[in-house]
Amino acid sequence: xxxxxxxxxxxxxxxxxxxxxxxxxxxxxxxxxxxxxxxxxxxxxxxxxxxxxxxxxxxxxxxxxxxxxxxxxxxxxxxxxxxxxxxxxxxxxxxxxxxxxxxxxxxxxxxxxxxxxxxxxxxxxxxxxxxxxxxxxxxxxxxxxxxxxxxxxxxxxxxxxxxxxxxxxxxxxxxxxxxxxxxxxxxxxxxxxxxxxxxxxxxxxxxxxxxxxxxxxxxxxxxxxxxxxxxxxxxxxxxxxxxxxxxxxxxxxxxxxxxxxxxxxxxxxxxxxxxxxxxxxxxxxxxxxxxxxxxxxxxxxxxxxxxxxxx
Amino acid sequence: xxxxxxxxxxxxxxxxxxxxxxxxxxxxxxxxxxxxxxxxxxxxxxxxxxxxxxxxxxxxxxxxxxxxxxxxxxxxxxxxxxxxxxxxxxxxxxxxxxxxxxxxxxxxxxxxxxxxxxxxxxxxxxxxxxxxxxxxxxxxxxxxxxxxxxxxxxxxxxxxxxxxxxxxxxxxxxxxxxxxxxxxxxxxxxxxxxxxxxxxxxxxxxxxxxxxxxxxxxxxxxxxxxxxxxxxxxxxxxxxxxxxxxxxxxxxxxxxxxxxxxxxxxxxxxx
Numbered sequence: 005x006x007x008x009x010x011x012x013x014x015x016x017x018x019x020x021x022x023x024x025x026x027x028x029x030x031x032x033x034x035x036x037x038x039x040x041x042x043x044x045x046x047x048x049x050x051x052x053x054x055x056x057x058x059x060x061x062x063x064x065x066x067x068x069x070x071x072x073x074x075x076x077x078x079x080x081x082x083x084x085x086x087x088x089x090x091x092x093x094x095x096x097x098x099x100x101x102x103x104x105x106x107x108x109x110x111x112x113x114x115x116x117x118x119x120x121x122x123x124x125x126x127x128x129x130x131x132x133x134x135x136x137x138x139x140x141x142x143x144x145x146x147x148x149x150x151x152x153x154x155x156x157x158x159x160x161x162x163x164x165x166x167x168x169x170x171x172x173x174x175x176x177x178x179x180x181x182x183x184x185x186x187x188x189x190x191x192x193x194x195x196x197x198x199x200x201x202x203x204x205x206x207x208x209x210x211x212x213x214x215x216x217x218x219x220x221x222x223x224x225x226x227x228x229x230x231x232x233x234x235x236x237x238x239x240x241x242x243x244x245x246x247x248x249x250x251x252x253x254x255x256x257x258x259x260x261x262x263x264x265x266x267x268x269x270x271x272x273x274x275x276x277x278x279x280x281x282x283x284x285x286x287x288x289x290x291x292x293x294x295x296x297x298x299x300x301x302x303x304x305x306x307x308x309x310x311x312x313x314x315x
Numbered sequence: 316x317x318x319x320x321x322x323x324x325x326x327x328x329x330x331x332x333x334x335x336x337x338x339x340x341x342x343x344x345x346x347x348x349x350x351x352x353x354x355x356x357x358x359x360x361x362x363x364x365x366x367x368x369x370x371x372x373x374x375x376x377x378x379x380x381x382x383x384x385x386x387x388x389x390x391x392x393x394x395x396x397x398x399x400x401x402x403x404x405x406x407x408x409x410x411x412x413x414x415x416x417x418x419x420x421x422x423x424x425x426x427x428x429x430x431x432x433x434x435x436x437x438x439x440x441x442x443x444x445x446x447x448x449x450x451x452x453x454x455x456x457x458x459x460x461x462x463x464x465x466x467x468x469x470x471x472x473x474x475x476x477x478x479x480x481x482x483x484x485x486x487x488x489x490x491x492x493x494x495x496x497x498x499x500x501x502x503x504x505x506x507x508x509x510x511x512x513x514x515x516x517x518x519x520x521x522x523x524x525x526x527x528x529x530x531x532x533x534x535x536x537x538x539x540x541x542x543x544x545x546x547x548x549x550x551x552x553x554x555x556x557x558x559x560x561x562x563x564x565x566x567x568x569x570x571x572x573x574x575x576x577x578x579x580x581x582x583x584x585x586x
Binding site: 024044045047049050052054055056057058059060061062063064065066067068085086089090093094095 | 421435438463468
């Protein structure tokens with residue numbers, strides 16, 4: 005998604021003379037083109053996330069619209085108070101970009117995983133979260149963020165299941181994608197909702213693990229706060245099936261699944277597939293961590309089948 | 316030097332601001348009296364003689380908000396009606412500056428270590444992106460220089476040669492739970508700022524001639540740091556140099572004595 009992000013943000017910088025790019029000294033082999041082209045509007049704030057977020061707010065107070073980039077854990081947790089006080093309380097158009105959501109950074113270790121980023125940011129006033137489902141979803145998120153008068157966060161990630169699938173539809177505002185829709189809606193079914201790139205677990209299940217398109221509607225959501233009144237296809241599916249399996253590459257506490265469960269009407273079943281903390285401290289690829297957390301296509305298929313059996 | 320900038324006129328303005336400040340604190344029964352009194356002469360000089368309409372002032376020591384409110388009121392940037400709401404329900408003037416509440420206060424502060432990064436971003440934007448000659452002044456407490464984020468911003472300001480940025484440190488030598496030198500010593504303080512790329516001067520933060528000289532010295536290609544040596548509680552004898560008056564509100568007798576001391580100081584000024 006990083007390549008897609010750089011392309012998309014470049015169009016913003018080209019179009020908006022008051023947009024600028026600030027990095028916390030990261031972006032090797034990705035941001036060099038922006039440096040060359042936008043010189044003065046590209047700032048490397050150094051390895052100093054708190055100072056970086058404060059100065060981004062300062063530039064926004066002078067009328068600029070900064071994009072602030074680092075890897076997801078660094079650009080969120082380290083400077084959370086600056087995001088809250090300097091950015092959100094002032095309702096400033098600071099666009100925060102975290103690369104490596106969820107388990108993306110796998111073997112880099114737990115300091116580099118971002119499994120709480122959406123939780124800590126979703127509670128902040130005026131904050132809007134964007135978490136694209138696939139690479140070709142990033143540009144739409146960037147375009148919407150570029151229009152906001154207030155703060156936003158973009159979660160970039162690479163799924164261990166790295167599966168792309170052409171969506172059946174994409175809502176222009178909510179960015180919710182429909183990936184599979186049952187032909188016969190009178191039969192029992194399950195609504196599978198993936199938050200951002202976690203939907204790729206479901207896409208892989210569709211393509212290689214026998215997740216049956218006759219039984220499931222699959223959606224990928226990409227924004228918080230949700231706008232369910234806009235998301236009529238998703239809501240129609242949920243009201244039909246009364247069964248939901250929600251997949252997120254994030255801890256359950258404070259995650260998108262928790263919020264979705266509260267936002268939906270009463271259901272027969274709501275199963276949540278989330279990341280989990282493990283005390284054994286063994287590390288591996290993103291795929292290794294997904295398997296440990298049972299965030300797998302096989303586990304998804306099993307949950308869907310269990311819900312179908314009881315409905 | 317214009318009449319408003321004459322030392323006697325500045326002293327009278329500072330006394331009027333102290334009087335207003337004490338009245339506000341007594342009426343509200345609010346604390347942070349000592350921290351405000353140490354900053355009032357700096358604020359007076361800045362607003363009377365130095366800040367231009369396009370310049371920005373960031374009070375990073377947010378607990379000094381009431382001294383800023385009293386100063387803004389004195390210089391016509393806050394109305395009587397607005398000031399009368401200080402510390403009361405439904406006010407835009409809480410104990411620490413609020414976001415988006417008052418035009419003359421661009422940033423909410425109160426958690427220490429936030430002001431200088433914000434001021435640095437503004438100064439960088441003015442100098443390199445917006446191409447204006449606007450200047451930014453940021454007032455820090457000395458205790459606030461315990462915060463790492465202050466030094467992150469200092470590194471940035473030095474590296475980018477932000478000569479439109481002036482950092483004032485209200486160095487009253489006292490922080491939350493003791494003397495700065497006992498809690499986490501900052502000395503050699505001037506050398507620290509110099510090492511970060513600042514043009515540094517030290518002055519008596521209650522002496523207008525010294526403040527004028529410090530602010531008047533240009534520093535092409537470098538941000539400035541003015542370490543203003545101040546007295547916490549300045550102007551009220553029993554509040555001076557104590558930790559206690561960071562916290563206590565005044566009772567009637569204390570308020571009466573404080574006002575009497577201001578009266579006495581005023582009578583000593585040349586007509």
